[in-house]
Amino acid sequence: MEKIKLFSGENLPLEMHKVRIVEKLNLIPIEKRASAMLEAGCNTFLLKNRDVFIDMLTDSGVNAMSDRQQAAMFLADDTYAGSESFYRFESKLQELFGMDFVLPAHQGRACENIISQVFVNEGQVVPMNYHFTTTKAHIQLNGGTIEELITEEGLKITSNAPFKGNMDTVALKQLIKDRGSDNVAFVRMEAGTNLIGGQPFSLENLQEVGNMCRKNNILLVLDASLLSDNLHFIKEREEKCKDLSIREITRKIADEFDIIYFSARKLGSARGGGICVRTEELFDKMKGLITLYEGFLTYGGMSVREIEAITVGLEETMDEEVINQGPQFIKFMVDELIKAGVPVVTPAGGLGCHIDAKAFLSHVPQVEYPAGALAAALFITGGIRGMERGTMSEERKPDGSETLANMELVRIALPRRVFTLSQVKYVIDRIVWLHRNRHLVEGLVFEDEPEILRFFFGRLKPTSNWVDNLVNQYKTDFKDSL
Ligand SMILES: Cc1ncc(COP(=O)(O)O)c(C=O)c1O
Numbered sequence: 001m002e003k004i005k006l007f008s009g010e011n012l013p014l015e016m017h018k019v020r021i022v023e024k025l026n027l028i029p030i031e032k033r034a035s036a037m038l039e040a041g042c043n044t045f046l047l048k049n050r051d052v053f054i055d056m057l058t059d060s061g062v063n064a065m066s067d068r069q070q071a072a073m074f075l076a077d078d079t080y081a082g083s084e085s086f087y088r089f090e091s092k093l094q095e096l097f098g099m100d101f102v103l104p105a106h107q108g109r110a111c112e113n114i115i116s117q118v119f120v121n122e123g124q125v126v127p128m129n130y131h132f133t134t135t136k137a138h139i140q141l142n143g144g145t146i147e148e149l150i151t152e153e154g155l156k157i158t159s160n161a162p163f164k165g166n167m168d169t170v171a172l173k174q175l176i177k178d179r180g181s182d183n184v185a186f187v188r189m190e191a192g193t194n195l196i197g198g199q200p201f202s203l204e205n206l207q208e209v210g211n212m213c214r215k216n217n218i219l220l221v222l223d224a225s226l227l228s229d230n231l232h233f234i235k236e237r238e239e240k241c242k243d244l245s246i247r248e249i250t251r252k253i254a255d256e257f258d259i260i261y262f263s264a265r266k267l268g269s270a271r272g273g274g275i276c277v278r279t280e281e282l283f284d285k286m287k288g289l290i291t292l293y294e295g296f297l298t299y300g301g302m303s304v305r306e307i308e309a310i311t312v313g314l315e316e317t318m319d320e321e322v323i324n325q326g327p328q329f330i331k332f333m334v335d336e337l338i339k340a341g342v343p344v345v346t347p348a349g350g351l352g353c354h355i356d357a358k359a360f361l362s363h364v365p366q367v368e369y370p371a372g373a374l375a376a377a378l379f380i381t382g383g384i385r386g387m388e389r390g391t392m393s394e395e396r397k398p399d400g401s402e403t404l405a406n407m408e409l410v411r412i413a414l415p416r417r418v419f420t421l422s423q424v425k426y427v428i429d430r431i432v433w434l435h436r437n438r439h440l441v442e443g444l445v446f447e448d449e450p451e452i453l454r455f456f457f458g459r460l461k462p463t464s465n466w467v468d469n470l471v472n473q474y475k476t477d478f479k480d481s482l
Helices: 030-039 067-073 084-097 108-119 133-141 169-179 203-215 227-237 246-254 280-294 304-316 325-339 370-382 421-436 466-478
Strands: 101-105 125-128 145-148 187-190 220-223 259-263 273-277 352-356 387-389 409-413 444-448 459-462
Touching: 030 370, 030 466, 067 304, 084 101, 084 246, 084 273, 084 304, 101 108, 101 280, 108 133, 108 259, 108 273, 108 280, 125 169, 133 145, 169 203, 187 203, 203 220, 203 246, 227 246, 227 325, 273 280, 325 352, 325 421, 370 387, 370 409, 370 421, 370 444, 370 459, 370 466
Parallel strands: 125 145, 125 187, 187 220, 220 259
Antiparallel strands: 101 273, 259 273, 352 409, 387 409, 444 459
């Protein structure tokens, strides 16, 4: 895309694909959006899709598939054991990651379940650049704790640092010294760190972490769910990788790890997952649990049609023009919002545009979930579904007090190749309007709060009648517009 310049000089992210299957959208009036949001307990996970106009909740399992992926699904080999579809999947992963052993699993958290059960013992620690919600839950469920060793820059909302997903290697060295390598279950690196704005790690940082793990005989595990964005950023931002192909960068990354797992709802743009391992010994430790929890070793809970789609999707991830579409749309959105004075995470990362709800709603205390309130308000304003990534996504401490999140973000995900630039411009327009009227939005309080993963199905209500005020202001400004 960047190679095509416009006569006007404008810098537009130009799609390098065309759309031939479409889905009709519907925008319900604002009063109905407000009542749908209240009925959903002010939780965007609980909305019915029929009420949503622009679904930017996640990129998980909702990326657009290519014509080749769809075609491959017709050639699936539907058999319980020994499916050709699995062998194609296995050999693509062996080729890309250079690891001999592949275990299929139905999605990312299924891989986390098995890896945690096998490798985490009571009292052990898992250092990582940053946690993901399901990862942390699985490690804790098996008696482990996590230590986030993200560099200081990673937790700054605005920054020019190109690799905010880097691990603090000085802190890692110290942790290994303090706790002893026997008490470290494994070290986990997450590509395109989800919860801090889709920020990448650099190859240089990873190689330092890899050296430290080898020296101390500690397993190094990659969560490659968001690898495609991380690959794009390494190619774009890391000087010594500029002339390497995406395939070469992929192999250099993989070479550092003992285990690589991924959600193929993200990586490979289909629905499934897998664990790649370097040695037969590691493979043998996990294969029984795959069979127990997921399914036989040649399907692992996935439909063979999805396995075929993932295999093609993984190959397409090696194409820079395929993987740069998401980050370029996100950059466009981030740049436009900055121009309008809306606080967002910088530099633009992968996965989505991240609004800084703490600054956006600075009058809402963290214990009233500013990111949750902003996500609810954005749906009411424009039928746009984003996701709370802040204190609501944390769990309470044993004494019942809140764990205040490092960042209060609303993630506006850009599922890959799904939305057009005019839809992205509409989203920007409604966010800017909401920012101008931010004083109208107040907080939320839990009505029904589950103990585990409360952000998925917890129900909340507004702390005042702010929803009515927002609706009235919208109708004054937009008159008869939906
Ligand atoms: C970094 C990361 N790891 C793991 C997962 C879990 O994957 P899944 O949703 O397929 O279970 C996700 C999902 O969003 C993710 O972003």
